[in-house]
Amino acid sequence: MWVRVPLRAPTFILISHGSLLNLPRLFLASQSPRRAHILQTLGIPFVQAASAFDEPAPTPEDEAAPALYVETLARLKAAHCVFPDGANTANSLVLSADTVVWHGGKILGKPRDEAEARSMLQSLQGREHQVFTGVCLRHIENIEATLESKGDARLHEYSCGHDITTVRFIRVSDQWIARYVATGEPMDKAGAYAAQGRGAALVERIEGDFWNVVGLPLAPLRLLLETVKAPIEQWWI
DSSP states (O other): OEEEEEOSSSOEEEEEOSTTTTSOEEEEOOOOHHHHHHHHHHTOOOEEOEEOOOOOOOOHHHHHOHHHHHHHHHHHHHHTEEOOTTOOOTTEEEEEEEEEEEETTEEEOSOSSHHHHHHHHHHHTTSEEEEEEEEEEEEEOSTTOSGGGGGGOOGGGEEEEEEEEEEEEOOOOHHHHHHHHHTSGGGGSGGGOOTTTGGGGGEEEEESOHHHHHTOOHHHHHHHHHHTTOOGGGGOO
16 A cells, blocks of 8 residues: 655655554654655665764864764764654664765865855866765664654664775866756755766766765665665665
8 A cells, every 4th residue: 555644844855654554663853855865766765864963163173083973964964864744763774874975185065055065076077086975874773763852862773884995086167067056956965066967067977876976875875774674675666
C-alpha cells in the first residue's frame, strides 16, 4: 500500500509499506531538493525533514581539516533534526549531510551575496578544487530519543563518513561569470556552482563521485546503511 506523507512544504514523498515494515523509517534532515532527488533515484523511501542547526563560519582550524569539519556539521544537523508534526521516530534513522568546496586551504560554503559568488567563481576558474561532503546517520532506537534529548544523545547513535571529489574548471570571462551569477543558481550552492545545473558548463574534469559534488556521496551512504543492517537494496520494492 502507498501513502502520501505531507511535508512542511507543499510537496510529498511517497512512503511504501509492506516489504519495508522491518526496516527503520528514514528521515532526511535536509530541505535540499538535490539530496532528496538522489535518494529518490536510488529508490530509498524517506520522509523529508529539516534541521534547526545554524552552521557557524569555519575557523582556521576547520579549514585545516575540512573532512572533520563536514563530518562534524553533518552530525550536528542530524542531532538537531526537526521532525514533521506527529512523526513516529521510534526505530528510525536520520540522514544528514554537509558539503563544502575546499580551495587554496580555504573552505568555500554558500555565497552570502552575488559579489561573493563572483569572487568564488573567479578564484576557481582554470584550477582544481576539492569537494568534501560529510554524511551522518543517526539511529534512534526508541521514542524518547528525539530532538528534546539531543544533549544526552549517546555517541554510538551516530555513524559518520565523508567523501572527496576533485573538480577542475575551465577558464571563463568575467562576463560569463556575471551572467551565470545573474541566473541565481549559485546562491545556495557550496562554491557558488551547481554541477548538475548550468554550472556543469564550468566543469572540465571530475575525479571521484559526481553525486558527492551534488551533495550526497554514494560510497559513505552505502556503508552507513550497511552498518545498521539496512543496505540500499533492501529498500527496493
